[in-house]
Amino acid sequence: MKAWLLKDFGLENLQLAEVETPTPGPGELLVKVGAVSLNFRDKAIVDGFYEPHQVPKPLIPVSDASGTVVAVGEGVSRFTVGERVNSHLYSRWLDGEPAADEPDWCLGMPLPGGLAEYMIIHQNSAVKAPDTMSDEEASTLPIAALTAWYSLMDIGNLQPGQTVLVQGTGGVSVFAAQIAHAYGARVIATSSSDANLDRIKQLGADEGINYKTTPDWHNAVLALxxxxxxxxxxDVAGGNGINQSVAATKVAGTIAQVGFLTGQTSQLDLMPVIFRQTTIRGIAVAPRSSFDRMNPFLTEHNIKPVIEQVYDFRDAVKAFEHLSRGAFGKIVIRIAD
Structure with a gap:
């Protein structure tokens, strides 16, 4: 089969190659990949600043995929040949709290990912892809949509009438705005682009704040x-911006720390956290059980993924370059013809 291999850190070392098609073992599905979507995690892995000590070389990258089961291993009972499935980042985190070693069993690093014509997914971690979505659309769900869902519903215990702040207009934030709006919450979005603020308002955001023209954006949130x-x-930004997130969040409110776009370290001012009794919860996606709950909600509320561009399999490098420039919603690579 054809697969993209990361042979060393740096996008110039992501190369298309011929490799042996994997054979499903006990409990495993062989999936013909229809499409994959890119996340900041994938870029960080390629660039070498996401847990580089865990990255095997060569690596088939990219965790988020949708495709069709074409063969099954011994003992498979959850899926049959011909069914469409989603990958799930954490191949062993099925329910409840994560185990300490969950990152050791992630697709796309250190386990092989979906940037190939075929991939292996264990039946226990696979999720039925929504019938209402194409492979391109369904491929956007495993990290971006699920992170938003878990942050809002499972960790934030969102209630209708509450207010949610989303940062930027990338995949997680756009899904969070769509989900929160569908659930009856008020949504405030931040972005450096007025045009993107207008677009996310069309998807359910009620107010928008341009953080370039309003650098003290937390004060604007308080005013609203x-x-x-x-x-x-x-919070998808990370870095020292966490202090503004604390200021913009209500007393005893919740910050879902899902990203690190502006830095993996921060100088946190503790006194506001203490006095405001803020919960800062690190979010590394979610268990499969949350994915199983999310998909029917997306179908019920007719929530469609927002895809900025779909690239052909041979143009995977261009897709990564696009991700580096930023995107409104998701960047997708179509694998199957």
Whole structure:
């Protein structure tokens, strides 16, 4: 089969090659990949600043895929040949709290990912792809949509009428705005682009704040919430911006720390966290059980993934370059013809 191999760190070392098609072992599915979507995690792995000590070389990267089961190993009972499935990042995190070693069993690093014509997914971690979505659409769900869902519903315990803050207009934030809006929450979005703020308002955001023209954006959030702050903040930026997230979130509110776009370290001002009794929860996607709950909600509310561009399999490098420039919603690579 054809597969993209990361032979060393750096996008110039991501190369298309011929490799042996894997054979499904006990409990495993062989999936003909229809499409994959890119996340910041994938870029960080290729660039060498995401747990580089865990990256095997060569590696078939990219965790998020949708495709069709074409063969099954011994003992498979959850899926049959011909069914469409989603991958799930954590191949062993099925329910409850994560185990300490969950990162050791992630697709796309250190386990082989989906940037290939075929991939192996264990039946226990596979999720039925929504019938209402194409492979391109379904491929956007495993990290971006699920992170938003888990942050809002399972960790934030979102209630109708509450207020949610989403940062930027990437995949997680766009899904969070769509899900929160569908659930009856008010959504405030930040972005450096007025055009993107207009677009995310069309998807359910109620207000938008340009953080370039309003660098003290937390004050604007407070003004929009009568000084109270939001109930849940989806922080994708990381870095020292966490202090503004604390200021923008209500007393005893929740910050879902899902990203590190502006840095993996921060200088956190503890006194506001203490006095405001803020919960800062690190989010590394979610268990499969949350994925199983999310997909029917997306179908019920007719939530469609927002895809900025779909690239052909041979143009995977161009897709990564696009991701580096930023995107509204998701970047997808179509694998199957």
């Amino acid at each position: 919430t009568d000084g109270k702050g939001v109930d849940i903040t989806i």
